[in-house]
């Protein structure tokens with residue numbers, strides 16, 4: 001049987017040691033099957049970013065395991081792409097957009113293939129015309145598209161995103177959410193997105209993992225039974241959308 005793309009078992013994380021240490025995650029378990037999308041929500045300080053960092057291998061959890069395609073992870077595994085909230089700090093201002101997107105391929109492929117893959121990723125995020133520009137010449141939403149292209153350039157099987165659209169305006173945010181749905185439809189990439197936004201959590205995912213307050217555990221795993229393709233107006237009018245949203249809101253506010 002094919003293992004889940006992501007399996008998290010008994011994950012706990014404590015920052016520091018001794019009296020001044022802080023238990024951020026008490027115990028978290030979940031699985032994500034290939035080609036599925038999951039959102040992670042929870043009250044502020046619940047440990048969402050900590051959890052995502054454990055999934056990327058950037059933090060080694062103090063307990064439990066994270067497995068990617070059946071293998072326990074240590075460090076960022078090949079096959080995972082990551083997008084952070086703060087695009088302005090994650091892009092290199094001295095490199096053109098094309099070179100930023102190519103960056104994860106350095107040392108691997110030949111130059112022509114790197115260019116081709118970067119151009120393909122830029123086309124996927126609708127930025128083919130910006131290849132020669134520099135990040136600081138682009139709007140915030142465009143910079144975040146570049147960050148997404150850079151995460152996609154390695155053709156990851158799993159895309160992890162931490163509050164990816166928290167720093168852009170509402171219209172740009174809606175456009176970027178739709179971009180994520182398009183990427184998923186076109187590439188079958190599995191997705192985990194951490195968000196503060198309950199609407200976004202429902203709109204983007206097949207499952208919403210609701211964390212309790214810190215130190216966190218999983219309060220509920222809510223299935224989202226909304227049809228694809230989704231759209232910002234029609235989907236958000238559906239009764240299933242409104243009910244799921246209300247359920248998650250109640251869960252978070254009962255913490």
Ligand SMILES: Nc1ncnc2c1ncn2[C@@H]1O[C@H](COP(=O)(O)OP(=O)(O)OP(=O)(O)O)[C@@H](O)[C@H]1O
Nearest residue numbers: 015022024042043044045046047048049050051214
């Ligand atoms: N490097 C660190 N050292 C010590 N404590 C930390 C560290 N990073 C986070 N914490 C603490 O761990 C807890 C969880 O933080 P985390 O950022 O993961 O939560 P979050 O759910 O992402 O928060 P928010 O929704 O406000 O972004 C918080 O109490 C935070 O203060």
